[in-house]
Amino acid sequence: MKQVIAAIISNSEVLPHVYLMWLECPSISQEARPGQFVMVRCGEETVLRRPLSIHQTGDDRLALLYAVIGKGTQWLAARQPGDEIDVLGPLGNGFTVLPEPQNLLLVAGGIGIAPLYYLADMAVKDGKQVTLLYGTANKDRYPVPAGVTEVASTEDGSVGYRGMITELIPQYLEGADQVFACGPLPMLQNMANMPELKERSVQISLEMRMGCGFGVCYSCTIKTGHGLKQVCKDGPVFELNDIIWEEIRI
Numbered sequence: 001m002k003q004v005i006a007a008i009i010s011n012s013e014v015l016p017h018v019y020l021m022w023l024e025c026p027s028i029s030q031e032a033r034p035g036q037f038v039m040v041r042c043g044e045e046t047v048l049r050r051p052l053s054i055h056q057t058g059d060d061r062l063a064l065l066y067a068v069i070g071k072g073t074q075w076l077a078a079r080q081p082g083d084e085i086d087v088l089g090p091l092g093n094g095f096t097v098l099p100e101p102q103n104l105l106l107v108a109g110g111i112g113i114a115p116l117y118y119l120a121d122m123a124v125k126d127g128k129q130v131t132l133l134y135g136t137a138n139k140d141r142y143p144v145p146a147g148v149t150e151v152a153s154t155e156d157g158s159v160g161y162r163g164m165i166t167e168l169i170p171q172y173l174e175g176a177d178q179v180f181a182c183g184p185l186p187m188l189q190n191m192a193n194m195p196e197l198k199e200r201s202v203q204i205s206l207e208m209r210m211g212c213g214f215g216v217c218y219s220c221t222i223k224t225g226h227g228l229k230q231v232c233k234d235g236p237v238f239e240l241n242d243i244i245w246e247e248i249r250i
């Protein structure tokens with residue numbers, strides 16, 4: 001884990017209220033793996049850093065894809081190329097892609113595309129077949145990496161299947177060697193209740209509120225079948241069926 005003052009290369013609104021920021025950040029980008037995150041200091045008004053997934057890496061750069069929802073992300077969205085920000089990372093465990101399996105099924109809900117884009121891109125480059133079920137509220141959707149088979153759903157029916165992306169999971173499970181997901185907590189909880197997924201390994205990235213990002217403050221503690229875990233240090237990637245969902249406030 002490194003604390004870096006990173007120069008912003010670009011920071012632009014790619015979808016309504018969603019920004020893509022590229023940072024000059026070699027020491028973090030060279031170590032990063034899909035599913036890991038960084039803690040970003042968002043100016044003076046927010047005491048706590050904000051966790052954001054590593055969305056892409058390239059050369060000495062790394063990208064963040066973030067939805068503007070509150071004080072911290074509003075501050076971030078106002079930064080200009082050339083400004084510097086204080087970033088801590090890479091943090092967390094990341095996804096585990098086994099060497100043998102060939103067919104990966106990814107399920108992204110909304111801004112949950114941020115870490116799964118990175119995972120999908122790396123997996124395609126490693127020669128895997130990647131199917132990405134990607135659900136959004138409407139037609140404002142982020143492009144998926146080249147080589148990925150995308151299956152779209154929107155709540156308003158403007159693109160692809162009308163409904164929730166989780167409704168499509170059962171028909172894509174057959175032939176999937178590994179399953180990964182990231183999205184809002186209700187989406188993940190819904191998956192935890194699906195009989196089709198009860199006996200399967202499903203790696204999910206949990207986007208809980210957190211304080212420090214490296215296991216000191218215990219604010220992101222959750223209950224799992226293997227005892228209490230801290231999302232920042234032991235996660236953010238967990239087995240779907242290992243989480244005691246009744247204990248998580250949504």
Ligand SMILES: Cc1cc2nc3c(=O)[nH]c(=O)nc-3n(C[C@H](O)[C@H](O)[C@H](O)COP(=O)(O)OP(=O)(O)OC[C@H]3O[C@@H](n4cnc5c(N)ncnc54)[C@H](O)[C@@H]3O)c2cc1C
Binds near residue numbers: 053068072206207
């Ligand atoms: C490991 C991890 C990775 C993440 N990756 C991304 C990412 O790649 N892109 C992205 O857009 N977001 C991501 N998030 C969520 C992101 O951290 C929050 O949206 C951000 O901290 C909000 O900060 P803020 O100051 O703008 O909003 P705040 O002012 O802190 O909050 C505004 C509102 O959003 C709610 N909120 C804040 N944080 C969360 C959260 N984590 N989950 C649910 N509700 C929340 C608050 O309760 C409040 O109602 C990630 C979270 C975690 C834990």
